[in-house]
Amino acid sequence: MKELLSKIKAFFCGKNAHAKNAVRYFLIVVAFLMFLFFSNDFDLINIQQSAIVMAIGIDKEEEGFSITSQIAVPSASSSQGEKGSKTVNVVTKGKTVAQALEKVNEKTGWYPKLVFCRLLVLGESATQENVFDCLEYFLRDEYITDGCLLAACDGKAEELLSTQTPIDASGALAIEKVLSNHAERVGASLPNTLRLFAASYFGEAKSGFLPLVKAEPLSPQEQGQGGGSESSSSGQTGQSGQNGEKSGGQSGQESQPEKVFSASETTLFVDGKRIGKLSKEESFLYALVKNQLRLASYTLPYGQETYTMTIKRSSPSVKLEVGKEAKLTVELALTAGVADASQAKDLPDTADEGDFPKPLLQEASKKLEEDIRALFEKCRALGFDLFDAIDKLQKYENEHFEDKKDTLLQEVGLSVKVAVRGIR
């Protein structure tokens, strides 16, 4: 024993122990690593064993959740890139979202990896109750980014994700396009992410919004063009599996009409529950006062004509003042040009984005002011804090916060000033 101890001591502490044993250390470490490298099966789930989940649709059912996972299937025979990848929609059910997702593995043999999941779609049923009943899992899980897009839909999320579209091979990627940064910048939609939605839910106002994604049929002409093209998407509801679960298959997909997605409407949430909806025009107004838009289009009637303005830049500012009475001041500065008019103009005025007639500018300002006020009143009635007044109260008028936080939304006055400046 003593000898052994002294040998061990010499091994670690002897004169030039490291130098003497360097080769031994090296061999031991390399042998160990080679063993790991070649055996390579320590609960590893490699790329071939993974289901790369691109989007998830969540529907609430009586006994839990129905989850539609849109999985990218790399196909050696298809063309390169995302577009050539097939997608499969796997529908699983469980009492919790986690349980339902685990069943993907049971049904397909693939382990679902959510690292590339960039879209969560909440079905109508899921939004009737607190949506965080189903979003909790995605906030907890460190392996899914909370930067993924979050959207709501009318009807079932499963159906939305199974929609065939000529825009992209995968429904999820097509939806992502209508929720892109560009769509946000031009005011075509109001995208939101899980992080931002959760932050507003846990904030003081507890108000949040989600874009409402819809699948709309193509026009007959478009359908004629798109219908002929073969889509590699296989998202559809097919055969019934165990416990009423369904998995995507190839059959029947050709018979489904192709559709395009839009997200121009917005759903409003308070305390995690859907409380209302903004129309396309209202959503645009909300985008106008919320974001700095670029190259957005706004159409308004003026006299006998209809004008379409290109909003080059919008600079919104919302201020809250709490004196005797609380007052929200919304100032919106727009720089716009004429994109088109319904009646032909004289030659000089037809130059690229010709001069804005001054009365038209005033009319636009007036109409926008009215519309914004109407939108605010609508949201106030729903209990939705459109201008983050409570948040502003907490940040900038904190001394009044405790007194006013519960009544502010009902009491606050609104002043809207819209200044539209013409630009050539």
Place this chain on the structure above:
Amino acid sequence: MIKDYKLPAVNTRQLCFLIAFLFPIARFLEAPRLLASAAKGDLLIPALLSLLLQGASIAAFLFLSYKTDKTLFQLIENALGKWVAKAVYFLLTAYYLFAAVLPLLDLEKFSYAAFFDTAPTTFSFAPFFLLSAFLCTKNFKAVGRSADLCLFLFLLPFAGILLMSIGSGDFSSLLPVFSEPFKSSLKAVAVTKPHFADGALLLPLLGSYKYEKGAAKKAGVAFAVSVLFTLLFLAFFYSVYTTLSPREHYAFAKIAQYFPALAVVGRIDLILVYLLSIVYLFYACLPLQLAVDCFCKAVNLEKKGLYSAVLHIGLFVFVLFFNSRYDAVYALYSQYLYPLFFLFADLLPLLFPLLLIKKKTKAGTK
């Protein structure tokens, strides 16, 4: 062989880099979450308080190194005798081991989240102990040079991460300042004390670091930089996560992920995170290096290899046992054991200069 040119193991530049580029990393992982959960938007206030305390420890260290060239062991030995010096070194060994636990557990959990797609086995973390055991056999010269490396490994990724996350942040979420009661800030100071206890990490460097002219000024600047980095990071973190901050683990691995271009090019922010992880690895190993050094000095052992190996086998067993009790260990540290960090990281460095006074009195009586 070539003469060592009588250069100190750690020079002023390296000391400054330790303070400016190595120590802040301790506050980038779990501290932001803990600060936000206790102080919410006021998280910068407790951070600043903790940093000021740390600044006092650093000042005490500089004062000691200005006054004496002796090592801490020699200093205690001269003032209080050899056995007291040994006892203090045993205590310091215990403290460094104790202080190493949280960074170790944090690192383990962080590695599972940032380096894997699916939760791996605990054995995936085991190779860390090989690295740590190796580092523990090295002397303070290597520690100093690792600080030099941290300049590159820290600055570039740190700047990159902040730049990538700036667009996702809402800095107004930090308002209003002092919205939370001061008690919350004090609570946050206590809860995050293990993450702001770097003052004690400098003590064993005494004697290896020789005070140079102007060092206090340079260290002051380095400390200011360290404070700036910490506060800047915390501000970015809270602006990105706002109300979600109290539940966001592994702060530095996450805040850059919302950069829009990443959807096109992949998570290249992870490359920056991995580079910062190397700095965190060095940081997590530092208390262990100091523990090994203090122990070897206390028992007069020249070769550190055996002790380092035994220690790391023990640590591995510890991690195996405690990784499922992560929250319990955290609660234990932040609710009950944090006074120990105040004692060793803040109070002790301030007490050591008294040894110099005592020595003077002794000399006077002679």
Place this chain on the structure above:
Amino acid sequence: MVNKGLLGDLIARPVSSIRLKEDDSTSTPSEEKEAGQGQMGGKKRQNAGGRGEVSLKILRQNLLFPEIKEKTSLQEIVKEVLDGNALLLADGVQTGLIIGAKFLPVRTVSEPPADVAVKGPREGFIEDFKTNATLLRKRLKSPALRIDTLRAGKRSDTVIGLCYLDGICNPDLREALQKKIEHIDVDILPDSSYVTALIAPRKHSIFKSVGTTEKPDVFAAKLAEGRVGVLVDGSPIALTLPYSLNEDFQSGEDYFVSPFMATIFRLLRVVAVLFSLFLPAFYVSTQLFKMQLLPLGLTLTIAKGGQELPFSPSMETFVVLLIFETLREASIRMPKYVGTSLSIVGALVLGEAAVSAGFLSTPTIIIVALSGIGLYTAPNFVETGSILRWLYLIVAGSLGPFGLILAAAFTLYYLISADSFGMPPLAPFAPLVKHDLKDGIVKYGMEQLDERPNIYRPQNKTRLRTRQKGERRDQRL
């Protein structure tokens, strides 16, 4: 080994004329015979000694050969003869005359194949020590250039030249190196790499501890920076010490192009080498442990490529890298005339056919090829880089990116603590030597490099004087 023509013309003929003169003198053959026998001892020896000295003088006066050394020790004489020199022994003369008429087969000075420069000198060292010393002296015509000749190798008795600039080079370094070389006790020293292995402070390190170059201009420049150089007879590769890893990313050409271009080249080399070390490892890691490192489209493309392969992603990369290393090794060893066939076999058969047959995937081949090429941007780092690449690949395949980061941290920490000859390999980055960063990855212009690098602790720091005494910077033209 001896130039007979020269010996005949410059030694034999003059010697025969001495004989004729001596015949005319008073000395008789019988007296000379006595003198010769006198060596046996006693009084006669003294006389004979006297006579012998006279003869030596006459001999030396008459010999026309320029390189003649007098040697009395039998051991030294044997050494010289074994070196290839001629020995002239004259009857009655106690001293042997070593005629430096050695004529060894040497190749001509040519451009070293492994260190090609588009701009700048193209001369390279050869296997002959004297030629190499001459090439060096040609560039450093300074009395401060010292070439201390040492010998090592029991059987080979190889000449080792310790080259340095007196007054610039750190004497501690020189002494330490001299001691190390003097302590070499080995049978033969066929090449300078033996010297490297024998003097290296860390014998088991995969990192070099000695710099190498085949170019006299680079060698001279390194000596001028304060390093010590070692020339070994029989080797075209000169050694320079101390060595820092940074050197491998510098090229002689960097100093002949604009500093901007040099900086770009250096950055390119660093990036290429880092890519080459980590790319296969990260590629494997992404497929096994962390897919997020790649964008979704690329992940799917890789997944497509690897779908029907018989190997796991890690195994596949291992195999492709093995094929690459085999081809590389074969292409170096293979006779030149079959080299073309090898390229065809490598590119077509092993690449194209393996993909078509479904053994390997295209992305893996691209990754390994990129990695393989990248390493050659720093030719002196190839050996180390190749080992590191294997190591990182194995670590990545076993432990994923976390293992890779641990391995990188381990490598870095090893490098900051692995001093050789007082020089940390990662200098001037760790320890940070601000002054020397001017010739690190970023290269400054000539004027900014007016002082020698601090890391070599030179005795004289000034390298370039751009101003006269008392002249201000703004007064210069």
